[in-house]
Amino acid sequence: MKLSLVTSLLMSTCLAVPIHERNQQALKPFDKNSPYTRKHHDPYDHKVDSVGQDLEPLPWRNGDGATMLGPRNREREKQNPDMVRPPSTDSGNLPNMRWSFADSHIRIEEGGWTRQTTVRELGTSRELAGVNMRLDHGVIRELHWHKQAEWAYVLEGEVRITALDTEGGSFIDDLKKGDLWYFPPGHPHSLTGLAPNGTEFLLVFDDGNFDEESTFLLSDWLAHTPKSVLGENFNLDPEVFDALDPADKYIFQGSLPGSIDEEKPRGRGVKKSKLQFTHKMLDQEPLNTTGGQVRITDSTNFPISKTVAAAHLNIQPGAIREMHWHPNADEWSYFISGRARVTIFAATGIARTFDFQAGDVGIVPKNMGHFIENLSDDEPVEVLEIFKADQFQDFSLFQWLGETPKQMVVDHLFSQDKKAASQFLREIESAEKDPIKAVLTDDELDNIHFEM
Template identity: 50%
Template structure:
């Protein structure tokens, strides 16, 4: 009975709807007046009319059954100079916070407290400050890490921030993952021997890289070039990587009976009397010589160097900043990790784009900015970033990086792949037939003509600078 009644009511409603006058239906005509107002008086054709070349009639607009986007600004509601009160208010939305509130976190995260109205749905947390990572302190320096334990979304890569005093050594070790490194400050002497007995030694300076393939043993030592020693970023192509579970020389030796060590090396057992009973990890020792050579190997040196002077590679200049790409086409040994070194000037942005098949692990070196991640299905969220923060963008998720500060924003985009690849929204639209773009977005011919067929990569402020306002 319930089903029959429901069908009868639905039939009455449908019949009544068909009898309504046209004025009672949702608006169906093409909103030429709205488009003209939004495009400065021009509609989607150069003559000011919207006609179909096939029929001579007005085609339906994409906006006929949906509202148009708002052109109101959605800047962060406060900047780094604002001292509060930090309330969850954006325009007429939200309310004051009358309970406990951490002002230090609030000041750095305006887009979490009062998100842009363009945010929607649910997106996993994709920000991790290295300042929140537990630090491992040693006599020769320290190390802190980010992996899936603290940032579950970051499944494909993990990172370690490490500091060594002058002469200090990250002991001889190896990993079951590749290790990619960027030197933040100072110089680091790296050594290695590959599976063929070919060895390698190099001093890697600020802005330069090293890379060791999985299973290849190596060491890291701070030189005396900088009185502070060295600090660097390590990236591993496995989100579950932990610096606490690497294969270390002293740890292994401590777990092998002394008589077995003696037999293996064909030495008297007393030769091993000074082997540490536990791992050294990071420990102090003498500063290495600047011109220290590697022992001569009967098999020669590695065919491709494990270091790369990225600091000497000229950056490509764009309207809003610079970019350098480094992958296996230039740093040949780096077959599992590719990267972009990007700078963005105040008010500028790394353009709207996505990476087709690989997740992006981003480390912010200088400045402050924000990223909106578009995850599809009406899911988008905005986070604010400062120097020392990690961002993680899943493959194919659309995003941008906007400089919201007053100084240059500098960051690294890092990928678990041999080749860098991205898709530019601007270039995609510029190389798509204009009628299709017009039908989707209501662009005028003038707007279509300004789309860029060459990727803008880092774009300047243009007509709209990001004048962040304090709440």
């Protein structure tokens, strides 16, 4: 009995040891210079590239916070450092504005695949929906049409498109990386992978409720039409249609196409469309800014694109897409490369910061102020800003303040500090818009302060 009592007491003592202490000791040690420690203080909320610097984000901010003891997804935390440790300026509640195509279900077909980001995946994606599609060499996205307009950007490879307009004019074109196409609602079309490795592209539809699974397919329609009617429509014996391929081919391996001249129809009544369904976005002359390049494509230079406008941005390392907002449509962003953070200001003291990398989609609702800051010191950010609108429109905070009476600006922002007011007014004196700004280094800022 005594031995049993001693054993029981020893076991109780072991069980009483705080488990969290053992977990704390097992945590990865951090460099004292890491921004994710209790002692690190940053009252200005500078950016941190946790991926590029291989840092493990922790919820420490200016002495507040604690380590993490429970289950974790460290890779996701590293991709979202401003979720783990938000800037001190974040405040209030804002719906989720970020989705990664990596989290979207992939439909796998013969020689290709597709995945989508719609309002079902991202609840704030109400105005636009996106589809990422891959077609190998000679693989066809079946002849089809849909209720929504389709805008597309070629991400890699080459693709052939065919379309028919409402006057019976046919259109065929071959596109490469950086080219666009646009099909108005109801216009029938097809897509075929061309390059040795086929193609991959981003499709954008002017309705967040769009569903890639609910398009009007040629094979599906014929399969659900009486063969007697098919015979009457095409002046053939109904028995001919006993040989129809199965319905819903959707994505399938087709014959390798020849040149456009070899493939274009030549029958009686065939005519060429007067419409231009394609546009070479990356061949446009860019707007060169201090921190990158901008190309804008909307109905002013791509007339058929009546419901979708877009900007292609190249944000260099150490640069920022300036603080701005869009008055006419929500922004639907697709990140092609690089890493960035975006803070969205929703008025009434509400702001939230999101992090993005290649393959991510971001939403910024109409009129909400925001910026796009490149997190990396050596890699540019390439991003598409896409809008359900016929024209691209934005307001620059810098330009607005530069074109506002100086005393009005001072009374709003620096009424109690003449030196700060003088510095600020000097910087906005030239109100010239600079959509992507090169950010000054600490040495450059010191020189400015010294000159003043």
